[in-house]
Amino acid sequence: KAGVTQTPRYLIKTRGQQVTLSCSPISGHRSVSWYQQTPGQGLQFLFEYFSETQRNKGNFPGRFSGRQFSNSRSEMNVSTLELGDSALYLCASSLDGGERNTIYFGEGSWLTVV
Amino acid sequence: AQKVTQAQTEISVVEKEDVTLDCVYETRDTTYYLFWYKQPPSGELVFLIRRNSFDEQNEISGRYSWNFQKSTSSFNFTITASQVVDSAVYFCALGSTNAGKSTFGDGTTLTVKP
Numbered sequence: 001k002a003g004v005t006q007t008p009r010y011l012i013k014t015r016g017q018q019v020t021l022s023c024s025p026i027s028g029h030r031s032v033s034w035y036q037q038t039p040g041q042g043l044q045f046l047f048e049y050f051s052e053t054q055r056n057k058g059n060f061p062g063r064f065s066g067r068q069f070s071n072s073r074s075e076m077n078v079s080t081l082e083l084g085d086s087a088l089y090l091c092a093s094s095l096d097g098g099e100r101n102t103i104y105f106g107e108g109s110w111l112t113v114v
Numbered sequence: 115a116q117k118v119t120q121a122q123t124e125i126s127v128v129e130k131e132d133v134t135l136d137c138v139y140e141t142r143d144t145t146y147y148l149f150w151y152k153q154p155p156s157g158e159l160v161f162l163i164r165r166n167s168f169d170e171q172n173e174i175s176g177r178y179s180w181n182f183q184k185s186t187s188s189f190n191f192t193i194t195a196s197q198v199v200d201s202a203v204y205f206c207a208l209g210s211t212n213a214g215k216s217t218f219g220d221g222t223t224l225t226v227k228p
Contacts, residue, residue, distance in 0.1 A: 033215065043205065043218040056215045088157055102149065103209075103216060105159035 002027065004106035006091050012112045018079040021109045025072050025093030031055075032074040033103060034066060037088040046089075049074055050096065078111075086113045116141045118208050120219035127196050128227050135191045135222045137206030143167075148182065148189045149207040149216065159205065165189060196226045 005024040013019050025032050033056075034046040045058040049068035066076040072093075078085055090108045094101035117140040127133045139148065146167045151159040163173065165182050173180050177194045193200055203223050209216040 035218075042220045045215050045217075048215055058215075090157075090159060092159075102161055102164050104161055105151070107156060107158040110157065 004091055004093050004104055006089075006106040006109050008109060009107065010110045010112075012114060013081050015081055015083060015113055017081050018077060019081060019111060020075055020077045021089055021091075021111075023074045023076075023091030023093075023106060025074070025091075026104055028095065029093035029104075030072050030096050031094045031101070031103075032068055032072065033092045033094075034074070034076050035090045035092065036060070037090060037108070038084075038086070043090070046076065081113045083113050085111065087111060116143075116208050116210065116217040118206050118217050118219035120204075120206055120222050122222045123220070124223045124225070126225045126227065129198060130195050131226075132192060132194050133196050133224065133226075135193075135204050135206075135224065137189045137191065137219060139187050139189065139206070139208045141208060141210060143210040145210070147209040149209065150180065150189075150191050151205045151207065153203040153205060153221070155202075162191075193224075196224075198226050198228055200224060201226045 007022045031050045033048040035043050037043045046060055047054055047066050048056040052068045063079045068074045088108045088110050090105050092103040092105045094103045119138045148165045150162040153159050170182050179192045181190045203221045205221045206219045207216045
């Protein structure tokens with residue numbers, strides 16, 4: 001069974017630009033979460049989507065947004081990129097995000113903002 | 115608020131040594147879930163184990179074992195006879211009512227030298 005797939009794996013953007021990252025969850029999984037990982041802040045929860053609705057949100061500015069499609073695939077967008085947005089962005093999926101689920105991660109998208 | 119503390123930032127051992135990674139958590143929830151993930155240099159967080167708060171039975175899987183002690187809010191991970199391939203960053207995580215919004219520790223970087 002295919003795991004969580006994230007694209008692109010690596011990208012470089014310029015400050016002020018915007019970026020869109022894509023995530024395809026494990027087949028049958030309906031909950032998709034996004035995390036940001038940086039050396040200084042560790043793994044931080046961005047948001048979670050279930051049935052095309054944002055169900056939970058972390059403490060990130062409005063420049064960070066996401067959406068989920070009817071096939072459970074998800075995208076996250078970061079607008080007006082700042083140098084501090086350079087990070088590994090990890091997508092995770094689970095059956096329905098409920099308390100009895102385990103979340104499985106993709107390989108992540110490495111974003112560098114210059 | 116939930117919190118996960120991995121006090122050991124870095125550990126270095128020689129191959130075949132046993133090593134224990136510590137994890138202490140804080141939560142007010144009566145039902146919660148604890149996880150360990152391994153992150154190799156490629157970036158993907160690999161799920162290792164999940165433990166429910168109502169099940170304090172320790173678990174062994176090959177060279178890996180986990181010691182869950184609710185009384186001390188700890189969920190420690192031991193690798194027996196470590197190997198070079200065990201070198202990675204290990205994360206302990208805490209999930210409650212929504213597994214998609216798990217709280218992660220800062221990770222422990224394990225280096226196993228030949």
